[in-house]
Every structure is written in structure tokens, then in C-alpha cells.
Amino acid sequence: MREISLADVPGLVGQELGISEWITVDQTMINQFADATLDHQFIHVDPERAAAESPFGGTIAHGFLTLSLLSAMNFGTVPKIREQTMGINYGFDRVRFMSPVKSxxxxxxxxxxxxxxxxxxxxxxxxxxxxxxxxxxxxxALTANWITIVQFDPKDRPEGV
Structure with missing residues (x-):
């Protein structure tokens, strides 16, 4: 995994920092997400009914499942900040579910x-x-603006920022 310093981060604004590895979204993952979120809508968990009654030709992942995979995609893709002691999800702006993710x-x-x-x-x-x-x-499948907070020891703050 690449590492960068806090001082390097401002110079990376506007740059693509990485593309993750592929993740297969299979029916088992979709069913487990349905169980965890109590969202058992047939388009997610009933392949036969979804094939017959939906425009998707089968089951699709929950949009929030796809969104939740961003954490796994981020890990190992976006450079690690050496001085970081903790990372926190702050939120999302402009989340859009653009197309379905089929099982x-x-x-x-x-x-x-x-x-x-x-x-x-x-x-x-x-x-x-x-x-x-x-x-x-x-x-x-989706686009969004993801806001995070990097925490670090104040003694590591770059000069002049």
C-alpha cells in the first residue's frame, strides 16, 4: 500500500488516487445484506420473482450495499497517510444510484x-x-462525494496550514 505524508495531501487535490480491485456482488452477499438491514424486497432476494416481475432480469444489490462497499474498495486503494491515527466517515453529498448491480x-x-x-x-x-x-x-452503479476526517497528532501538522 502506498503511503503519503499529511503535507502531500493538498497537492493531490484533483487527482485520481486509485481504482480498487474488483469485488463480486453475489446472491449470498445480497441476502446477508438483506438480513442485516431487514430489507427483503423481492428484487433483491427472490431470483425467480425478480426475473419474472422486474425489469432487471433477476435480482439486484441494494443501493446501500453498493455504497457500503466503498470502505472495502477504499482500503488498499487510496494512499495511507503516515501520520493518521484514525479515520472517520463524516458523510456523503450528492449520492446517486445510477444503474443496478445485478447479482x-x-x-x-x-x-x-x-x-x-x-x-x-x-x-x-x-x-x-x-x-x-x-x-x-x-x-x-453510483456516484457520490464522500467526506472523511483524518485525525492525527497535532504535533504532526504541517507548517503553514
């Missing part, structure tokens, strides 16, 4: 650093424009 499809994330700003003595707020590509499809 068995492979997805991967694209991460572009869109903004960063130092806050307080030991925090860096970062925003990433993210998209989740579906293998073989033209439209992404």
Missing part, C-alpha cells in the same frame, strides 16, 4: 480527491469524488 456482477471503485482542508489542531477533512463501476456497463 453476480463485479464492481470496483474510483477515487478522486476533490478537496482537503485542515480543521482544528489535529484534523484534516477530505472529500473524494467516488464512482462505482460495474464491469461491462457504461453507466456507473
Amino acid at each position: 453476480g456482477a463485479r464492481v470496483r471503485g474510483h477515487f478522486t480527491l476533490s478537496e482537503c482542508r485542515f480543521r482544528g489542531a489535529g484534523m484534516l477533512m477530505t472529500s473524494y469524488d467516488v464512482s462505482v463501476e460495474v464491469e461491462g456497463e457504461k453507466k456507473p
Whole structure:
């Protein structure tokens, strides 16, 4: 995994920082997510009914399942900040579910650093424009702006920021 310093982060704004490995979203994953979220809508968990009654030709992943995979996609893709002591999800702006992820499809994330700003003595707020590509499809499964907070020891704050 690549490592960078806090001082390097501002210079990366506007750059794609990485593309994740492919993740297969199979029916088992979809069913487990349905169980965890209590969302058992037939388009997710009933392949026969979804094939017969939906426009998708079979089951599809929950949009929130695809969104939740961003954490796994991010890990090992976006460079690790050496001084980071903890990372926190702050939220999302402009989440859009653009196209379905069919059961068995492979997805991967694209991460572009869109903004960063130092806050307080030991925090860096970062925003990433993210998209989740579906293998073989033209439209992404989702697009969003993901906001995170990098915490670090204040003694490690770069000078002049």
C-alpha cells in the first residue's frame, strides 16, 4: 500500500488516487445484506420473482450495499497517510444510484480527491469524488462525494496550514 505524508495531501487535490480491485456482488452477499438491514424486497432476494416481475432480469444489490462497499474498495486503494491515527466517515453529498448491480456482477471503485482542508489542531477533512463501476456497463452503479476526517497528532501538522 502506498503511503503519503499529511503535507502531500493538498497537492493531490484533483487527482485520481486509485481504482480498487474488483469485488463480486453475489446472491449470498445480497441476502446477508438483506438480513442485516431487514430489507427483503423481492428484487433483491427472490431470483425467480425478480426475473419474472422486474425489469432487471433477476435480482439486484441494494443501493446501500453498493455504497457500503466503498470502505472495502477504499482500503488498499487510496494512499495511507503516515501520520493518521484514525479515520472517520463524516458523510456523503450528492449520492446517486445510477444503474443496478445485478447479482453476480463485479464492481470496483474510483477515487478522486476533490478537496482537503485542515480543521482544528489535529484534523484534516477530505472529500473524494467516488464512482462505482460495474464491469461491462457504461453507466456507473453510483456516484457520490464522500467526506472523511483524518485525525492525527497535532504535533504532526504541517507548517503553514
